[in-house]
Every structure is written in C-alpha cells, then in structure tokens.
Amino acid sequence: TQLLEQSPQFLSIQEGENLTVYCNSSSVFSSLQWYRQEPGEGPVLLVTVVTGGEVKKLKRLTFQFGDARKDSSLHITAAQPGDTGLYLCAGPGRAGNMLTFGGGTRLMVKP
Amino acid sequence: DAGITQSPRHKVTETGTPVTLRCHQTENHRYMYWYRQDPGHGLRLIHYSYGVKDTDKGEVSDGYSVSRSKTEDFLLTLESATSSQTSVYFCAIRGQGGLNTEAFFGQGTRLTVV
Numbered sequence: 001t002q003l004l005e006q007s008p009q010f011l012s013i014q015e016g017e018n019l020t021v022y023c024n025s026s027s028v029f030s031s032l033q034w035y036r037q038e039p040g041e042g043p044v045l046l047v048t049v050v051t052g053g054e055v056k057k058l059k060r061l062t063f064q065f066g067d068a069r070k071d072s073s074l075h076i077t078a079a080q081p082g083d084t085g086l087y088l089c090a091g092p093g094r095a096g097n098m099l100t101f102g103g104g105t106r107l108m109v110k111p
Numbered sequence: 112d113a114g115i116t117q118s119p120r121h122k123v124t125e126t127g128t129p130v131t132l133r134c135h136q137t138e139n140h141r142y143m144y145w146y147r148q149d150p151g152h153g154l155r156l157i158h159y160s161y162g163v164k165d166t167d168k169g170e171v172s173d174g175y176s177v178s179r180s181k182t183e184d185f186l187l188t189l190e191s192a193t194s195s196q197t198s199v200y201f202c203a204i205r206g207q208g209g210l211n212t213e214a215f216f217g218q219g220t221r222l223t224v225v
Contacts, residue, residue, distance in 0.1 A: 043216050088153055101153045
C-alpha cells in the first residue's frame with residue numbers, strides 16, 4: 001500500500017501569517033494532487049503536480065513536488081480566513097486507477 | 112458543478128440492519144469511488160469501479176459491498192451495519208484522462224449506526 005502522511009494534522013494561525021504543510025511518502029508517486037475541503041462539502045481539486053521539482057502557484061498558494069517525487073508541500077503566503085479548511089494530498093494507489101489520500105491538514109485562519 | 116448526487120444525505124440506522132447508499136452521476140465518467148471520512152484518517156477508499164459490473168476493493172472494504180449495473184449509478188451496501196461504520200461517506204467520479212485527471216466529489220452522506 002502506498003501511504004501518504006501529512007503534517008501537521010492541525011494548524012491554527014492568525015490572518016496574515018505564512019504557513020507550510022507537508023505530504024510525505026516512502027514511495028515514489030507519478031503525480032500528486034492537492035484538494036481543499038470545506039465543512040459539509042466534498043474535496044475540490046486545487047492542483048496536480050507531475051514532474052519532480054515542479055513548482056505551481058495558485059494566487060497565494062505555492063505547491064512543490066519533491067525532486068524524488070516522494071513528497072510535496074503547500075505554502076500559503078499571507079493566509080486569509082477564507083483559506084480555512086482541510087487540505088488533502090492524493091496520489092495514484094496500488095492500482096493505477098485508484099486514488100489514495102493522506103490524512104489531511106486542518107487549517108484554521110483567525111481574523 | 113460536476114453532476115454527482117449522493118442519497119440519502121443523512122441516515123440513522125440500527126446495528127445489524129442493511130443500508131444502501133446511492134451515488135448518481137450525469138457526467139458519463141468511467142471511474143467511480145466510495146470513500147469514508149473519519150477524524151484523523153482523511154479519506155479511505157472502500158471500493159471503486161472502473162466500468163459497468165467492474166469493481167475492486169479498496170483499503171477498508173470489509174463489511175461493504177458495491178454494485179454498478181449502469182454507468183451512472185454506483186451503490187454502496189453495508190450488509191449488516193455496525194457502530195464502527197458510523198462515518199461520512201463520499202462518492203467520487205473521475206474521467207478517463209489518465210492518472211492526473213481531477214476527481215469530483217459528491218456532498219457526502221452522514222451515516223450514524225446506533
């Protein structure tokens with residue numbers, strides 16, 4: 001089983017602060033996805049990274065895929081209360097058409 | 112919004128009773144998935160389908176069965192519900208564009224087994 005471990009599990013910060021959350025594995029992934037989930041809703045895709053060392057930016061969010069394709073990070077600059085939610089990383093499972101998720105990082109941004 | 116609907120949205124059932132959750136899609140996507148979400152565990156895959164009548168087990172499949180007789184419907188059955196199956200269940204769909212294709216999720220079904 002390919003496992004994805006996310007850290008930290010919980011993060012509570014003030015508006016305007018920067019933060020980084022991590023997604024790590026002992027296995028190599030061909031790609032990784034990041035999703036955000038708001039209360040009462042299903043997860044929504046933020047980004048897919050496919051190349052080792054790749055960096056993608058989505059407004060104040062910066063995603064990086066590790067050179068060895070075993071890890072990924074999400075950095076948020078100047079966090080806003082609207083960034084509050086559960087951030088999940090996901091990658092292909094043991095069979096290619098499976099999608100396996102990490103445990104998630106629950107972020108709270110206080111005004 | 113992707114056309115994916117889960118029903119019911121909420122259900123309370125008694126231990127030992129069978130329960131069926133339904134996922135309906137209007138996108139004609141090939142892949143459909145059932146996940147459960149519990150605090151501290153993220154999303155765990157129960158079963159998935161890669162076509163009509165083609166299904167496979169995920170990481171937490173014990174006590175669950177699925178069926179897909181039509182492209183648009185994927186049913187999850189708890190054969191004899193237990194308290195450990197109290198959870199939020201999410202259905203997801205994904206197209207045939209490869210490993211990087213976006214997964215679209217339903218709004219979830221909150222199941223309580225008492």
